[in-house]
Amino acid sequence: GESVGLHLPTLSVQEGDNSIINCAYSNSASDYFIWYKQESGKGPQFIIDIRSNMDKRQGQRVTVLLNKTVKHLSLQIAATQPGDSAVYFCAENMMGNTPLVFGKGTRLSVIA
Amino acid sequence: EAGVVQSPRYKIIEKKQPVAFWCNPISGHNTLYWYRQNLGQGPELLIRYENEEAVDDSQLPKDRFSAERLKGVDSTLKIQPAELGDSAVYLCASSLASVGEQFFGPGTRLTVL
Numbered sequence: 230g231e232s233v234g235l236h237l238p239t240l241s242v243q244e245g246d247n248s249i250i251n252c253a254y255s256n257s258a259s260d261y262f263i264w265y266k267q268e269s270g271k272g273p274q275f276i277i278d279i280r281s282n283m284d285k286r287q288g289q290r291v292t293v294l295l296n297k298t299v300k301h302l303s304l305q306i307a308a309t310q311p312g313d314s315a316v317y318f319c320a321e322n323m324m325g326n327t328p329l330v331f332g333k334g335t336r337l338s339v340i341a
Numbered sequence: 342e343a344g345v346v347q348s349p350r351y352k353i354i355e356k357k358q359p360v361a362f363w364c365n366p367i368s369g370h371n372t373l374y375w376y377r378q379n380l381g382q383g384p385e386l387l388i389r390y391e392n393e394e395a396v397d398d399s400q401l402p403k404d405r406f407s408a409e410r411l412k413g414v415d416s417t418l419k420i421q422p423a424e425l426g427d428s429a430v431y432l433c434a435s436s437l438a439s440v441g442e443q444f445f446g447p448g449t450r451l452t453v454l
Contacts, residue, residue: 237381272345272432272445273384318383324440328397331383 237316239336248306250335252319257300259321259330264293264304267334268315276304276317280324306337314339343367345446347433353452359421362449366414366435373410374443375418376432384432384445390416391439423453 242248254262260281265273279286279293279302286293292305302319316334346365354360366373371392376384387406389397392413401408405424410416420427430448 270447272434272448274445275442278442320383328386328389328400329443331385334381334383 237334237336239338241338241340242309244311244339244341245308248304248309248313248337250304250306250317250337252302252304252332252335254300254302254319254321254332255330256321256323257297259323261322261324262293262295262302263320263329264291264302265318265320265331266313266315267318273318309337309339311339311341313337345433345435345444347431347446347449349449350447351450351452353454354423355454356425357422359419360423360451361417361419362431362433362451364416364418364433364446366416366433367444370435370437370444371413372436372439372441373416374434374436375408375416376434376445378430378432378448380429387418389439396439420451423451425453427451428453 263278264276266276267273277288277291277293279295284295290307294303316336318334319332320329322329348363373390375387377387378384386400388395388401388408390410393410406420408418430450432445432448434443434445436443
């Protein structure tokens with residue numbers, strides 16, 4: 230398949246282990262954050278979002294943590310599976326109608 | 342329910358040639374976005390439509406790029422003439438409203454030779 234990016238930071242994890250992907254966002258005024266998953270040859274797919282009035286939100290096997298003090302966002306994936314292999318992007322904006330700004334991606338590689 | 346549809350999936354052209362991309366958003370989605378994604382980077386917004394109105398085109402290089410969404414449904418993005426630096430994946434996304442979840446299409450990979 231096609232490669233989304235050739236020079237991305239890469240995280241390699243064993244199948245079944247937990248993964249943590251980090252993101253430093255740029256705008257201290259941002260109040261809405263999203264994690265996207267992008268597989269080769271596909272567009273980004275929404276995983277989970279969080280608003281700035283929260284510091285943690287959980288989904289199915291995924292947890293997003295927000296630290297506004299240091300402008301840091303993380304995505305935790307529990308029991309990582311081969312199907313989780315993809316490039317992950319964080320994105321930020323202000324809910325009052327500003328463009329979504331994507332961060333640099335991280336390639337997650339799951340070792341079976 | 343069908344997702345966002347884009348065509349073509351791949352396009353190879355020589356520099357200075359024109360090229361056009363087509364997007365059909367999810368039915369009922371009023372907001373449509375065009376993004377450009379360079380290799381190894383996240384998508385960058387080119388233009389956003391609310392129905393047929395372009396409400397944010399500040400990042401669209403207007404000397405060579407144009408877009409339209411005449412009936413507020415499907416949209417085309419055109420480049421004329423294409424330059425080598427335009428090689429990228431062009432993504433279309435749609436959402437129910439401007440603050441809603443964005444659903445992305447598979448993209449068109451453009452290669453300019």
